[in-house]
Amino acid sequence: MFDYLSLDDELTDDERAVRDEARELVDSLRPFGELFLEGEFPDVFDELGDRGLLAPHLRGGSPRAYGVAMRELEAGDSGLRSAVSVQGALVAYPVARYGTDAQRDEYLDDLLDGETVGCFALTEPDVGSAPHEMGATAHREGDGYVLNGTKRWVTNSPIADVALVWARDDGGDGDVRGFLVPTDTDGVHVEPIDGLLSLRISESAEVTLDDVHVPDDAVLDVRGMRGPLSCLNQARYGIAWGAVGAARDAFEHALDYAKGREQWGRAVAGFQLQQEKFADCATRITTAELIARRLADLKESDELEPHHVSMGKRHSAEVARNVTRTAREIMGGNGVLADHPPMRHMLNAETVYTYEGTHDVHSLIMGAEITGEPAFEG
Structure with a gap:
């Protein structure tokens, strides 16, 4: 593994074990190019759970263990890491933090073991970067709520057992609430999104809620955005x-390709122009990891703020976008083949650059913190 500053030497034994479990799983799933072309997500949730890769930080692991797991899974494919992020960060985490005792008893262990698959329904067809403008509603009725609305880009939803749906309570103060909704509930309709040119192994869909009745005990104990x-x-x-x-x-x-590919009687890796590209990429990868490791330290000490995370997400996504494109370029025509990962990673990077807050939105989050002038407010 390329590690220019030997950063992984700093991992604890437990963190190294998580890293190795993720690598073994990824190696068992290669070649990802075939899955990408077929648009197929591998049936791995049980194994992810068995290996302790679904939110290891919720099992007592360190923030760095969680990060290293995500790094290794995305080295396989961004779609694999996305599925795990949704399961751990967007479903298991809110159940652990905001769930009632009964909700945690019902869902948490099964989510962490991979026996239950979850999805996170927040984005809507006309609402992306401003989720507070959501149109999905929760109407109080009897001893529960009736949910209506449409959610889009809901990762894992075609294979999910439960959806965490965010909707606005249309009574009282109009707060946004979270609802744990089994996907086999009457009125829940899941329509897979076809034609993806990026993140093709990710299971993503549009979820429509048509008079979906949920009881009071489905509501998370948190209000607002x-x-x-x-x-x-x-x-x-x-x-x-x-x-x-x-x-x-x-x-x-x-x-590896440049070392083995010869042109004009020497390896492509021996040309100065290519070496500059490798030097630039190595520096970008290393600086991105250094930022991620600092975020882990801040998270460990409970000092991590949203604007810190925005810097990390913004920078790493940009690095992935640039490095994967350069790697494809170094490989020439062969770089566009699904047999080689750079083009697949490059296509995936376009989604990673956009989702979970676009590059521009994270720039504005950082800008507001730096200048004291929030650009979101007009």
């Missing part, structure tokens, strides 16, 4: 680590 945004902060932390893995895998493959 603090609930979903705190979950997104967990996922973005994982992306800051994960995107490093995609960049590293593309880099390693291009390096």
